Amino acid sequence: MEHQVKDFLHFLQIERGLSSNTLVSYERDLKSYCNHLKNTEQIEDLNHVVRGNIIEFLAFLKDQGKSSKTIARHIASIRSFHQFLLREKITDHDPTVHIDTPKAERSLPKVLSLDEVETLLDSPNLQKPSGIRDKAMLEILYATGIRVSELIELNLEDVHLTMGFVRCIGKGNKERIIPLGNHAIMILKEYLEKARPKLRSSKYRTDALFLNHHGNRLTRQGFWKILKGLATKANIQKELTPHTLRHSFATHLLENGADLRAVQEMLGHADISTTQIYTHVTKTRLKEVYSKFHPRA
Template sequence: MEDRLDDFIHFLVVEKGLSKNTIVSYKRDLNSYITYLKNVEQLGDLNGVQRPQIVHFLGHLKDTGKSSKTLARHIASIRAFHHFLLREKAVDHDPTVHIESPQHERSLPKVLSMEEVETLLDSPKLTDHFGYRDKAMLEMMYATGIRVSELIGLTLSDIHLTMGFVRCMGKGSKERIIPIGKTASDAIEQYLEKGRPKLVSKKHKDDSLFLNHHGKGLSRQGFWKILKRLATEAGIEKELTPHTMRHSFATHLLENGADLRAVQEMLGHADISTTQIYTHVTKTRLKDVYTKFHPRA
């Protein structure tokens, strides 16, 4: 079973070109699935899997407190795995045919108000090289809506300030070009002039745009710590994650009349239905404003 899983993961990496995080998610889900089949269902061959075994596994996940969203993700992983096995003629049937994904409400993303964004963007103190770096990172995130993995993956050659755009690699190694406004361009230019040179290591060369104090590319965890600290210093009490900046970027664009297709392209969404969640956010915010300020609301 483990060998078949290795073949599937290789297929996702080489032929599908999925991101590292997506691959890790597939592997984690399917490892728990295979472990259950072997230890609980006492199966030694994937061709012996039938619909009841998958239903039992999903019931096991539910009993351990897993959410409907997590169950749906496991089902998607299992379904893709068995489709691959059938295509490779490793099995003679697909036991996932009549397995339905649980319905779950799509939660609206948390966003900052424009005032909160301004406060956060002004929080880095431009008194040292770290301040210039942090300012440039925040301005970049809000100006482009890129994911944190895309932010820390940027290299010096991805930035084109004179032409006003940044090139980034999104999910599935798909490249996209996103415009950068003057404010973000100025912050990045200042960082390149006054911040990054003091972070560069003499021992090794790293072309990453944003460096840590060791002169290496900043990690997701490193950015997360910086964001939490700056949010605390800015007095922002809302739950704030790196994705909050992305959500705020999209919501504020739509609130100010941006075209949904354009926002979809800038966010790198494959399906416009993913982008449409932000139209619900803007409607909810408008309703809140109406209720708060209209005298007869």
């Protein structure tokens, strides 16, 4: 089974151009699925899998307390895997045909208030090169709404300060051109002129925009550590993840009258229904404001 999973992941990477993070997600889901199948007596190979085996695995996930969103993701991974096996003539049937995907609960994304964003953006120490870098990263995230994975993959050639935009490659290798605000442009200029040359190492030559203290491209884990430190310094009590600034970017744009389609394009959502979750956030915030300030609420 491991061999077939490996071939499938190779197909996703080469033929469909999926990101490394998505591939890791597929691999994790299919590993737990195959481990479950190995403990099923009737299963000698993947051609023996029937609908009932998959239902048992989903029940196992539910018993473990997995959310409907997680279970739905597992079903999508398993379905794609079995369709691949059938197409490659490794199996002669698709056991996922009549399996329904549970409707995932759509939890509203956590967002920062404008004051909290300002406090966070002001928290880096601009007396240090690393502080100027951290400020530049935060400003780009809030100015563009790009994902952290897209942020750390930015190269020098992707930032066009004179024209005021950044170019990033998102999911499915789709290119997006997103405008930069004045604050982001100003701190990026300072970073490129003063801070990046000091962070750059003579040992390594890299076109990466954001560098760590070794002079290499900053990693997701490195950014996450930086963000946690800045959140503590800013005394932000809300749960803060690398995606929070992306959520805040979209919510604040819509609250100020931005067009939903424009926000969809900047976020790189393939389906506008994904972007519409932010309209629910703005409605919820409007209700909170009404309840707090209307004299007869």
